[in-house]
Amino acid sequence: MSALVTLIVFCQALGAIIGATSAVWGELAYIHAMRDSKIDHAERRHLDAIAHGLRWGMSLLLLSSFALVVISFIYRSATQPAVTDSYWALVVFALIILFVSLELSHKRVTFALGSAIVFTSWWFLVYLTLGWLSPISFGTAFAFFVVATGVFYGILQYARMLARPK
Numbered sequence: 001m002s003a004l005v006t007l008i009v010f011c012q013a014l015g016a017i018i019g020a021t022s023a024v025w026g027e028l029a030y031i032h033a034m035r036d037s038k039i040d041h042a043e044r045r046h047l048d049a050i051a052h053g054l055r056w057g058m059s060l061l062l063l064s065s066f067a068l069v070v071i072s073f074i075y076r077s078a079t080q081p082a083v084t085d086s087y088w089a090l091v092v093f094a095l096i097i098l099f100v101s102l103e104l105s106h107k108r109v110t111f112a113l114g115s116a117i118v119f120t121s122w123w124f125l126v127y128l129t130l131g132w133l134s135p136i137s138f139g140t141a142f143a144f145f146v147v148a149t150g151v152f153y154g155i156l157q158y159a160r161m162l163a164r165p166k
Helices: 002-036 041-074 085-105 111-129 138-163
Strands: none
Touching: 002 041, 002 111, 002 138, 041 085, 041 111, 085 111, 085 138, 111 138
């Protein structure tokens, strides 16, 4: 049984890493595409491929998380995931990614802010699945997320400004 749980935890972390890597790759590809001030067909296909990577990462992450909850319930583990701060932080960050991505696709949120939120959320998911944010509370994780989003917003805007043609 422990081998199955280990495999599912590995899949969960792999999904988060795929998503975060795709987010970084997408930002770099977008900056590269915007150097000539327009996105051509090849660059659009490249960005679409990155979007598929983000979908696969999120799907793997959420399915693995659901499987861990089910296994924990079936085997009546001492600590159920639904009562831990790290589980709810993972769920909230995944929902933030889904909601902001939807809002970005409908152009209801600016690209700069939306991409910074999604980028930061993916990295928080990586840190949560690898256990690097586990000891902090949900409120602390969310406050840190807001500050990190502001920092990444500034960094990404600066990188985009440097990439624009003069």
